Amino acid sequence: MKRLRWRPLLALSASIAASLATACTTPQPRAPDSGVRTVPVAHTTNAGRYSMQTDAPPESSEIPDDVASVPDAVPQIEPRSASGNSPIYEVFGKKYRVLDSAKDFSQRGTASWYGKKFHGHQTASGEPYDMFKMTAAHKSLPLPSYVRVTRVDDGRSIVVRVNDRGPFHSGRIIDLSYAAASKLDMIQHGQTLVDIVALTPEPDDAPPAMPTGIATSAPSAQAPAAPEWLQLAVYADPINAVAMREQLSQKGVDNAKILTGEEDGVTVHRVVLGPFRDRATADDERNRLRTRGIGAVRLAQ
The missing domain is CATH 3.30.70.1070 (Sporulation related repeat)
Known part of the structure:
Protein backbone atom coordinates (compact mmCIF):
# COMPACT_ATOMS: atom_id res chain seq x y z
CA MET A 1 0.00 0.00 0.00
CA LYS A 2 1.39 3.40 -0.97
CA ARG A 3 2.10 5.61 2.05
CA LEU A 4 1.06 9.24 1.96
CA ARG A 5 3.76 11.72 2.74
CA TRP A 6 3.15 15.28 3.88
CA ARG A 7 5.10 17.96 2.07
CA PRO A 8 6.06 21.06 4.04
CA LEU A 9 4.42 24.30 2.90
CA LEU A 10 6.68 26.90 1.32
CA ALA A 11 7.87 29.43 3.85
CA LEU A 12 6.07 32.73 3.90
CA SER A 13 8.03 35.63 2.57
CA ALA A 14 9.78 37.70 5.17
CA SER A 15 7.64 40.73 4.39
CA ILE A 16 4.35 38.82 4.78
CA ALA A 17 5.52 37.17 7.95
CA ALA A 18 6.57 40.52 9.38
CA SER A 19 3.20 42.01 8.48
CA LEU A 20 1.35 39.18 10.21
CA ALA A 21 3.52 39.49 13.27
CA THR A 22 2.83 43.20 13.44
CA ALA A 23 -0.91 42.65 13.05
CA CYS A 24 -0.92 40.09 15.85
CA THR A 25 1.03 42.23 18.30
CA THR A 26 -0.31 45.71 17.56
CA PRO A 27 -3.54 46.53 19.47
CA GLN A 28 -6.39 47.42 17.12
CA PRO A 29 -8.52 50.49 17.91
CA ARG A 30 -11.97 49.69 19.39
CA ALA A 31 -15.10 51.07 17.84
CA PRO A 32 -16.80 53.70 20.02
CA ASP A 33 -19.42 52.32 22.44
CA SER A 34 -22.87 52.96 20.98
CA GLY A 35 -24.64 52.13 24.25
CA VAL A 36 -26.53 49.31 22.52
CA ARG A 37 -26.33 45.92 24.19
CA THR A 38 -27.05 42.50 22.75
CA VAL A 39 -29.33 40.87 25.28
CA PRO A 40 -29.38 37.12 26.00
CA VAL A 41 -32.99 36.06 25.50
CA ALA A 42 -34.41 32.65 26.31
CA HIS A 43 -36.21 32.31 23.02
CA THR A 44 -33.94 33.70 20.33
CA THR A 45 -32.56 31.24 17.80
CA ASN A 46 -28.99 30.83 18.98
CA ALA A 47 -27.37 27.99 17.02
CA GLY A 48 -26.13 25.19 19.21
CA ARG A 49 -27.73 26.56 22.35
CA TYR A 50 -30.78 24.30 22.42
CA SER A 51 -31.22 20.56 22.14
CA MET A 52 -34.51 21.02 20.22
CA GLN A 53 -34.79 22.54 16.76
CA THR A 54 -38.38 23.76 17.19
CA ASP A 55 -40.46 24.63 20.21
CA ALA A 56 -43.15 22.29 21.55
CA PRO A 57 -45.40 21.77 24.55
CA PRO A 58 -44.17 19.41 27.25
CA GLU A 59 -45.02 15.73 27.13
CA SER A 60 -48.13 14.79 29.09
CA SER A 61 -45.93 12.93 31.57
CA GLU A 62 -43.96 16.13 32.22
CA ILE A 63 -46.95 18.36 32.98
CA PRO A 64 -47.65 18.80 36.72
CA ASP A 65 -51.11 17.72 37.82
CA ASP A 66 -51.86 21.20 39.16
CA VAL A 67 -50.64 23.24 36.16
CA ALA A 68 -54.16 24.56 35.55
CA SER A 69 -54.29 25.89 39.11
CA VAL A 70 -50.86 27.52 39.27
CA PRO A 71 -51.51 30.76 41.17
CA ASP A 72 -51.12 34.07 39.38
CA ALA A 73 -48.00 36.10 40.02
CA VAL A 74 -48.44 38.53 42.92
CA PRO A 75 -47.19 42.05 42.13
CA GLN A 76 -44.51 43.25 44.51
CA ILE A 77 -41.81 45.89 44.58
CA GLU A 78 -38.55 44.47 43.24
CA PRO A 79 -35.25 45.98 42.13
CA ARG A 80 -34.51 45.88 38.43
CA SER A 81 -32.61 42.80 37.34
CA ALA A 82 -28.89 43.24 36.74
CA SER A 83 -29.27 42.16 33.11
CA GLY A 84 -31.86 42.79 30.44
CA ASN A 85 -32.49 46.44 31.34
CA SER A 86 -30.10 48.35 29.11
CA PRO A 87 -31.90 51.46 27.81
CA ILE A 88 -31.35 50.19 24.27
CA TYR A 89 -30.70 46.62 23.18
CA GLU A 90 -30.44 44.80 19.90
CA VAL A 91 -31.84 41.46 18.70
CA PHE A 92 -31.56 40.18 15.10
CA GLY A 93 -30.11 43.54 14.07
CA LYS A 94 -33.10 45.55 15.33
CA LYS A 95 -32.87 47.99 18.25
CA TYR A 96 -35.42 48.16 21.06
CA ARG A 97 -35.86 50.65 23.92
CA VAL A 98 -36.68 49.71 27.52
CA LEU A 99 -39.22 51.86 29.35
CA ASP A 100 -38.13 53.79 32.44
CA SER A 101 -41.23 52.63 34.28
CA ALA A 102 -44.16 50.26 33.78
CA LYS A 103 -46.60 52.70 35.42
CA ASP A 104 -49.78 53.30 33.39
CA PHE A 105 -48.59 50.99 30.60
CA SER A 106 -51.26 49.20 28.56
CA GLN A 107 -51.27 47.53 25.17
CA ARG A 108 -53.49 45.44 22.90
CA GLY A 109 -52.12 42.87 20.49
CA THR A 110 -51.36 39.22 19.86
CA ALA A 111 -50.03 36.96 22.60
CA SER A 112 -48.06 33.79 21.89
CA TRP A 113 -46.35 31.28 24.16
CA TYR A 114 -43.02 29.46 24.44
CA GLY A 115 -42.33 26.10 26.01
CA LYS A 116 -40.14 23.04 26.19
CA LYS A 117 -37.34 24.14 23.86
CA PHE A 118 -36.43 27.00 26.17
CA HIS A 119 -37.22 25.37 29.54
CA GLY A 120 -34.27 25.78 31.91
CA HIS A 121 -32.38 28.21 29.67
CA GLN A 122 -31.36 31.67 30.81
CA THR A 123 -33.82 34.51 30.30
CA ALA A 124 -32.82 38.12 29.62
CA SER A 125 -33.12 38.85 33.36
CA GLY A 126 -30.62 36.10 34.16
CA GLU A 127 -33.23 33.80 35.70
CA PRO A 128 -33.81 30.34 34.24
CA TYR A 129 -37.00 29.99 32.22
CA ASP A 130 -39.55 27.74 33.93
CA MET A 131 -42.47 26.98 31.64
CA PHE A 132 -44.60 25.95 34.63
CA LYS A 133 -44.42 29.36 36.32
CA MET A 134 -46.56 32.41 35.61
CA THR A 135 -44.02 34.43 33.63
CA ALA A 136 -43.80 36.22 30.30
CA ALA A 137 -41.51 38.01 27.87
CA HIS A 138 -42.00 41.57 26.65
CA LYS A 139 -39.85 43.78 24.45
CA SER A 140 -39.94 47.06 26.37
CA LEU A 141 -41.22 46.68 29.96
CA PRO A 142 -38.61 46.87 32.74
CA LEU A 143 -37.48 43.52 34.13
CA PRO A 144 -39.14 42.40 36.28
CA SER A 145 -42.62 43.84 35.79
CA TYR A 146 -46.12 42.55 36.46
CA VAL A 147 -48.97 42.67 33.98
CA ARG A 148 -52.55 41.53 33.80
CA VAL A 149 -53.24 39.71 30.53
CA THR A 150 -56.88 39.47 29.41
CA ARG A 151 -58.25 37.60 26.42
CA VAL A 152 -60.31 40.01 24.37
CA ASP A 153 -62.72 37.35 23.09
CA ASP A 154 -63.80 35.72 26.37
CA GLY A 155 -62.48 37.88 29.22
CA ARG A 156 -60.20 35.25 30.78
CA SER A 157 -57.55 37.03 32.79
CA ILE A 158 -54.22 36.18 34.45
CA VAL A 159 -51.33 38.02 36.11
CA VAL A 160 -47.77 37.22 35.08
CA ARG A 161 -44.27 38.37 36.01
CA VAL A 162 -42.30 39.66 33.02
CA ASN A 163 -38.70 38.42 33.30
CA ASP A 164 -37.63 37.95 29.68
CA ARG A 165 -37.39 39.78 26.36
CA GLY A 166 -39.49 39.02 23.30
CA PRO A 167 -41.38 38.04 21.28
CA PHE A 168 -39.33 39.08 18.28
CA HIS A 169 -41.87 38.03 15.67
CA SER A 170 -43.84 40.68 13.82
CA GLY A 171 -47.26 41.43 15.22
CA ARG A 172 -46.83 39.82 18.66
CA ILE A 173 -46.66 41.85 21.87
CA ILE A 174 -46.11 39.27 24.62
CA ASP A 175 -44.84 35.70 24.96
CA LEU A 176 -46.41 33.72 27.80
CA SER A 177 -45.06 30.72 29.65
CA TYR A 178 -46.73 27.37 29.02
CA ALA A 179 -48.55 27.58 32.38
CA ALA A 180 -49.84 31.09 31.67
CA ALA A 181 -50.99 30.12 28.19
CA SER A 182 -52.73 27.05 29.63
CA LYS A 183 -54.74 29.20 32.02
CA LEU A 184 -55.83 31.36 29.08
CA ASP A 185 -56.73 28.20 27.11
CA MET A 186 -54.56 29.20 24.13
CA ILE A 187 -52.16 26.25 23.85
CA GLN A 188 -53.91 24.70 20.84
CA HIS A 189 -54.41 27.97 18.96
CA GLY A 190 -50.90 29.20 19.74
CA GLN A 191 -51.89 32.88 19.58
CA THR A 192 -54.76 35.04 20.78
CA LEU A 193 -55.69 38.72 20.98
CA VAL A 194 -55.15 40.17 24.46
CA ASP A 195 -55.11 43.37 26.46
CA ILE A 196 -52.19 43.82 28.83
CA VAL A 197 -52.14 46.31 31.71
CA ALA A 198 -49.12 46.86 33.92
CA LEU A 199 -49.65 46.43 37.67
CA THR A 200 -47.26 48.65 39.62
CA PRO A 201 -47.42 48.21 43.40
CA GLU A 202 -46.51 51.24 45.47
CA PRO A 211 -59.04 51.02 61.21
CA THR A 212 -60.51 49.36 64.29
CA GLY A 213 -62.26 52.20 66.07
CA ILE A 214 -61.59 54.80 68.74
CA ALA A 215 -58.89 54.15 71.29
CA THR A 216 -59.97 54.20 74.95
CA SER A 217 -58.81 57.31 76.80
CA ALA A 218 -58.97 58.55 80.33
CA PRO A 219 -62.50 59.48 81.48
CA SER A 220 -61.52 63.12 81.92
CA ALA A 221 -60.16 63.46 78.36
CA GLN A 222 -62.37 63.79 75.29
CA ALA A 223 -61.60 61.08 72.72
CA PRO A 224 -60.67 62.45 69.27
Whole structure:
Protein backbone atom coordinates (compact mmCIF):
# COMPACT_ATOMS: atom_id res chain seq x y z
CA MET A 1 0.00 0.00 0.00
CA LYS A 2 1.39 3.40 -0.97
CA ARG A 3 2.10 5.61 2.05
CA LEU A 4 1.06 9.24 1.96
CA ARG A 5 3.76 11.72 2.74
CA TRP A 6 3.15 15.28 3.88
CA ARG A 7 5.10 17.96 2.07
CA PRO A 8 6.06 21.06 4.04
CA LEU A 9 4.42 24.30 2.90
CA LEU A 10 6.68 26.90 1.32
CA ALA A 11 7.87 29.43 3.85
CA LEU A 12 6.07 32.73 3.90
CA SER A 13 8.03 35.63 2.57
CA ALA A 14 9.78 37.70 5.17
CA SER A 15 7.64 40.73 4.39
CA ILE A 16 4.35 38.82 4.78
CA ALA A 17 5.52 37.17 7.95
CA ALA A 18 6.57 40.52 9.38
CA SER A 19 3.20 42.01 8.48
CA LEU A 20 1.35 39.18 10.21
CA ALA A 21 3.52 39.49 13.27
CA THR A 22 2.83 43.20 13.44
CA ALA A 23 -0.91 42.65 13.05
CA CYS A 24 -0.92 40.09 15.85
CA THR A 25 1.03 42.23 18.30
CA THR A 26 -0.31 45.71 17.56
CA PRO A 27 -3.54 46.53 19.47
CA GLN A 28 -6.39 47.42 17.12
CA PRO A 29 -8.52 50.49 17.91
CA ARG A 30 -11.97 49.69 19.39
CA ALA A 31 -15.10 51.07 17.84
CA PRO A 32 -16.80 53.70 20.02
CA ASP A 33 -19.42 52.32 22.44
CA SER A 34 -22.87 52.96 20.98
CA GLY A 35 -24.64 52.13 24.25
CA VAL A 36 -26.53 49.31 22.52
CA ARG A 37 -26.33 45.92 24.19
CA THR A 38 -27.05 42.50 22.75
CA VAL A 39 -29.33 40.87 25.28
CA PRO A 40 -29.38 37.12 26.00
CA VAL A 41 -32.99 36.06 25.50
CA ALA A 42 -34.41 32.65 26.31
CA HIS A 43 -36.21 32.31 23.02
CA THR A 44 -33.94 33.70 20.33
CA THR A 45 -32.56 31.24 17.80
CA ASN A 46 -28.99 30.83 18.98
CA ALA A 47 -27.37 27.99 17.02
CA GLY A 48 -26.13 25.19 19.21
CA ARG A 49 -27.73 26.56 22.35
CA TYR A 50 -30.78 24.30 22.42
CA SER A 51 -31.22 20.56 22.14
CA MET A 52 -34.51 21.02 20.22
CA GLN A 53 -34.79 22.54 16.76
CA THR A 54 -38.38 23.76 17.19
CA ASP A 55 -40.46 24.63 20.21
CA ALA A 56 -43.15 22.29 21.55
CA PRO A 57 -45.40 21.77 24.55
CA PRO A 58 -44.17 19.41 27.25
CA GLU A 59 -45.02 15.73 27.13
CA SER A 60 -48.13 14.79 29.09
CA SER A 61 -45.93 12.93 31.57
CA GLU A 62 -43.96 16.13 32.22
CA ILE A 63 -46.95 18.36 32.98
CA PRO A 64 -47.65 18.80 36.72
CA ASP A 65 -51.11 17.72 37.82
CA ASP A 66 -51.86 21.20 39.16
CA VAL A 67 -50.64 23.24 36.16
CA ALA A 68 -54.16 24.56 35.55
CA SER A 69 -54.29 25.89 39.11
CA VAL A 70 -50.86 27.52 39.27
CA PRO A 71 -51.51 30.76 41.17
CA ASP A 72 -51.12 34.07 39.38
CA ALA A 73 -48.00 36.10 40.02
CA VAL A 74 -48.44 38.53 42.92
CA PRO A 75 -47.19 42.05 42.13
CA GLN A 76 -44.51 43.25 44.51
CA ILE A 77 -41.81 45.89 44.58
CA GLU A 78 -38.55 44.47 43.24
CA PRO A 79 -35.25 45.98 42.13
CA ARG A 80 -34.51 45.88 38.43
CA SER A 81 -32.61 42.80 37.34
CA ALA A 82 -28.89 43.24 36.74
CA SER A 83 -29.27 42.16 33.11
CA GLY A 84 -31.86 42.79 30.44
CA ASN A 85 -32.49 46.44 31.34
CA SER A 86 -30.10 48.35 29.11
CA PRO A 87 -31.90 51.46 27.81
CA ILE A 88 -31.35 50.19 24.27
CA TYR A 89 -30.70 46.62 23.18
CA GLU A 90 -30.44 44.80 19.90
CA VAL A 91 -31.84 41.46 18.70
CA PHE A 92 -31.56 40.18 15.10
CA GLY A 93 -30.11 43.54 14.07
CA LYS A 94 -33.10 45.55 15.33
CA LYS A 95 -32.87 47.99 18.25
CA TYR A 96 -35.42 48.16 21.06
CA ARG A 97 -35.86 50.65 23.92
CA VAL A 98 -36.68 49.71 27.52
CA LEU A 99 -39.22 51.86 29.35
CA ASP A 100 -38.13 53.79 32.44
CA SER A 101 -41.23 52.63 34.28
CA ALA A 102 -44.16 50.26 33.78
CA LYS A 103 -46.60 52.70 35.42
CA ASP A 104 -49.78 53.30 33.39
CA PHE A 105 -48.59 50.99 30.60
CA SER A 106 -51.26 49.20 28.56
CA GLN A 107 -51.27 47.53 25.17
CA ARG A 108 -53.49 45.44 22.90
CA GLY A 109 -52.12 42.87 20.49
CA THR A 110 -51.36 39.22 19.86
CA ALA A 111 -50.03 36.96 22.60
CA SER A 112 -48.06 33.79 21.89
CA TRP A 113 -46.35 31.28 24.16
CA TYR A 114 -43.02 29.46 24.44
CA GLY A 115 -42.33 26.10 26.01
CA LYS A 116 -40.14 23.04 26.19
CA LYS A 117 -37.34 24.14 23.86
CA PHE A 118 -36.43 27.00 26.17
CA HIS A 119 -37.22 25.37 29.54
CA GLY A 120 -34.27 25.78 31.91
CA HIS A 121 -32.38 28.21 29.67
CA GLN A 122 -31.36 31.67 30.81
CA THR A 123 -33.82 34.51 30.30
CA ALA A 124 -32.82 38.12 29.62
CA SER A 125 -33.12 38.85 33.36
CA GLY A 126 -30.62 36.10 34.16
CA GLU A 127 -33.23 33.80 35.70
CA PRO A 128 -33.81 30.34 34.24
CA TYR A 129 -37.00 29.99 32.22
CA ASP A 130 -39.55 27.74 33.93
CA MET A 131 -42.47 26.98 31.64
CA PHE A 132 -44.60 25.95 34.63
CA LYS A 133 -44.42 29.36 36.32
CA MET A 134 -46.56 32.41 35.61
CA THR A 135 -44.02 34.43 33.63
CA ALA A 136 -43.80 36.22 30.30
CA ALA A 137 -41.51 38.01 27.87
CA HIS A 138 -42.00 41.57 26.65
CA LYS A 139 -39.85 43.78 24.45
CA SER A 140 -39.94 47.06 26.37
CA LEU A 141 -41.22 46.68 29.96
CA PRO A 142 -38.61 46.87 32.74
CA LEU A 143 -37.48 43.52 34.13
CA PRO A 144 -39.14 42.40 36.28
CA SER A 145 -42.62 43.84 35.79
CA TYR A 146 -46.12 42.55 36.46
CA VAL A 147 -48.97 42.67 33.98
CA ARG A 148 -52.55 41.53 33.80
CA VAL A 149 -53.24 39.71 30.53
CA THR A 150 -56.88 39.47 29.41
CA ARG A 151 -58.25 37.60 26.42
CA VAL A 152 -60.31 40.01 24.37
CA ASP A 153 -62.72 37.35 23.09
CA ASP A 154 -63.80 35.72 26.37
CA GLY A 155 -62.48 37.88 29.22
CA ARG A 156 -60.20 35.25 30.78
CA SER A 157 -57.55 37.03 32.79
CA ILE A 158 -54.22 36.18 34.45
CA VAL A 159 -51.33 38.02 36.11
CA VAL A 160 -47.77 37.22 35.08
CA ARG A 161 -44.27 38.37 36.01
CA VAL A 162 -42.30 39.66 33.02
CA ASN A 163 -38.70 38.42 33.30
CA ASP A 164 -37.63 37.95 29.68
CA ARG A 165 -37.39 39.78 26.36
CA GLY A 166 -39.49 39.02 23.30
CA PRO A 167 -41.38 38.04 21.28
CA PHE A 168 -39.33 39.08 18.28
CA HIS A 169 -41.87 38.03 15.67
CA SER A 170 -43.84 40.68 13.82
CA GLY A 171 -47.26 41.43 15.22
CA ARG A 172 -46.83 39.82 18.66
CA ILE A 173 -46.66 41.85 21.87
CA ILE A 174 -46.11 39.27 24.62
CA ASP A 175 -44.84 35.70 24.96
CA LEU A 176 -46.41 33.72 27.80
CA SER A 177 -45.06 30.72 29.65
CA TYR A 178 -46.73 27.37 29.02
CA ALA A 179 -48.55 27.58 32.38
CA ALA A 180 -49.84 31.09 31.67
CA ALA A 181 -50.99 30.12 28.19
CA SER A 182 -52.73 27.05 29.63
CA LYS A 183 -54.74 29.20 32.02
CA LEU A 184 -55.83 31.36 29.08
CA ASP A 185 -56.73 28.20 27.11
CA MET A 186 -54.56 29.20 24.13
CA ILE A 187 -52.16 26.25 23.85
CA GLN A 188 -53.91 24.70 20.84
CA HIS A 189 -54.41 27.97 18.96
CA GLY A 190 -50.90 29.20 19.74
CA GLN A 191 -51.89 32.88 19.58
CA THR A 192 -54.76 35.04 20.78
CA LEU A 193 -55.69 38.72 20.98
CA VAL A 194 -55.15 40.17 24.46
CA ASP A 195 -55.11 43.37 26.46
CA ILE A 196 -52.19 43.82 28.83
CA VAL A 197 -52.14 46.31 31.71
CA ALA A 198 -49.12 46.86 33.92
CA LEU A 199 -49.65 46.43 37.67
CA THR A 200 -47.26 48.65 39.62
CA PRO A 201 -47.42 48.21 43.40
CA GLU A 202 -46.51 51.24 45.47
CA PRO A 203 -44.80 51.39 48.88
CA ASP A 204 -48.13 52.30 50.51
CA ASP A 205 -49.68 48.99 49.40
CA ALA A 206 -48.96 47.77 52.94
CA PRO A 207 -50.45 50.58 55.05
CA PRO A 208 -51.28 50.37 58.73
CA ALA A 209 -53.87 47.79 59.73
CA MET A 210 -57.51 48.39 58.93
CA PRO A 211 -59.04 51.02 61.21
CA THR A 212 -60.51 49.36 64.29
CA GLY A 213 -62.26 52.20 66.07
CA ILE A 214 -61.59 54.80 68.74
CA ALA A 215 -58.89 54.15 71.29
CA THR A 216 -59.97 54.20 74.95
CA SER A 217 -58.81 57.31 76.80
CA ALA A 218 -58.97 58.55 80.33
CA PRO A 219 -62.50 59.48 81.48
CA SER A 220 -61.52 63.12 81.92
CA ALA A 221 -60.16 63.46 78.36
CA GLN A 222 -62.37 63.79 75.29
CA ALA A 223 -61.60 61.08 72.72
CA PRO A 224 -60.67 62.45 69.27
CA ALA A 225 -62.98 61.70 66.39
CA ALA A 226 -62.11 58.51 64.53
CA PRO A 227 -60.79 59.05 60.99
CA GLU A 228 -63.22 58.48 58.15
CA TRP A 229 -62.58 56.13 55.23
CA LEU A 230 -64.41 55.59 51.93
CA GLN A 231 -64.53 52.07 50.53
CA LEU A 232 -64.64 51.69 46.75
CA ALA A 233 -64.35 47.89 46.51
CA VAL A 234 -63.49 44.80 48.55
CA TYR A 235 -61.92 41.56 47.30
CA ALA A 236 -60.70 38.25 48.62
CA ASP A 237 -58.08 38.16 45.84
CA PRO A 238 -55.32 40.77 46.35
CA ILE A 239 -54.65 40.79 42.60
CA ASN A 240 -58.14 42.11 41.94
CA ALA A 241 -57.60 44.82 44.53
CA VAL A 242 -54.37 45.95 42.83
CA ALA A 243 -56.07 45.89 39.42
CA MET A 244 -58.94 48.02 40.79
CA ARG A 245 -56.52 50.56 42.16
CA GLU A 246 -54.82 50.73 38.74
CA GLN A 247 -58.18 51.34 37.06
CA LEU A 248 -58.95 54.13 39.51
CA SER A 249 -55.55 55.70 38.81
CA GLN A 250 -56.37 55.73 35.10
CA LYS A 251 -59.56 57.64 35.99
CA GLY A 252 -57.57 60.25 37.92
CA VAL A 253 -58.06 58.83 41.43
CA ASP A 254 -54.39 58.51 42.40
CA ASN A 255 -54.65 58.27 46.20
CA ALA A 256 -56.46 54.94 46.60
CA LYS A 257 -55.00 52.53 49.15
CA ILE A 258 -55.42 48.84 49.85
CA LEU A 259 -56.25 47.89 53.44
CA THR A 260 -55.91 44.23 54.35
CA GLY A 261 -57.68 42.70 57.33
CA GLU A 262 -59.73 39.78 58.63
CA GLU A 263 -63.49 39.46 58.39
CA ASP A 264 -65.22 36.36 59.78
CA GLY A 265 -61.91 34.51 59.56
CA VAL A 266 -61.38 35.44 55.91
CA THR A 267 -58.64 37.79 54.68
CA VAL A 268 -60.11 40.65 52.67
CA HIS A 269 -58.51 43.48 50.70
CA ARG A 270 -60.36 46.79 50.64
CA VAL A 271 -59.70 49.52 48.09
CA VAL A 272 -60.22 52.74 50.05
CA LEU A 273 -59.70 56.48 50.12
CA GLY A 274 -58.68 58.26 53.29
CA PRO A 275 -58.29 58.82 56.08
CA PHE A 276 -60.45 61.97 56.14
CA ARG A 277 -60.44 64.17 59.22
CA ASP A 278 -64.23 64.06 59.62
CA ARG A 279 -67.45 62.77 58.09
CA ALA A 280 -68.23 66.02 56.28
CA THR A 281 -64.93 65.88 54.39
CA ALA A 282 -65.50 62.24 53.50
CA ASP A 283 -69.03 63.00 52.26
CA ASP A 284 -67.75 65.84 50.07
CA GLU A 285 -65.27 63.45 48.45
CA ARG A 286 -67.94 60.78 47.98
CA ASN A 287 -70.14 63.31 46.17
CA ARG A 288 -67.26 64.27 43.88
CA LEU A 289 -66.67 60.59 43.06
CA ARG A 290 -70.36 60.07 42.33
CA THR A 291 -70.32 62.81 39.68
CA ARG A 292 -67.53 60.85 37.95
CA GLY A 293 -69.45 57.60 38.04
CA ILE A 294 -67.45 56.06 40.90
CA GLY A 295 -69.38 54.61 43.80
CA ALA A 296 -68.10 54.73 47.37
CA VAL A 297 -69.46 53.90 50.82
CA ARG A 298 -68.32 54.86 54.29
CA LEU A 299 -66.17 52.17 55.87
CA ALA A 300 -67.72 51.10 59.17
CA GLN A 301 -65.48 51.75 62.15
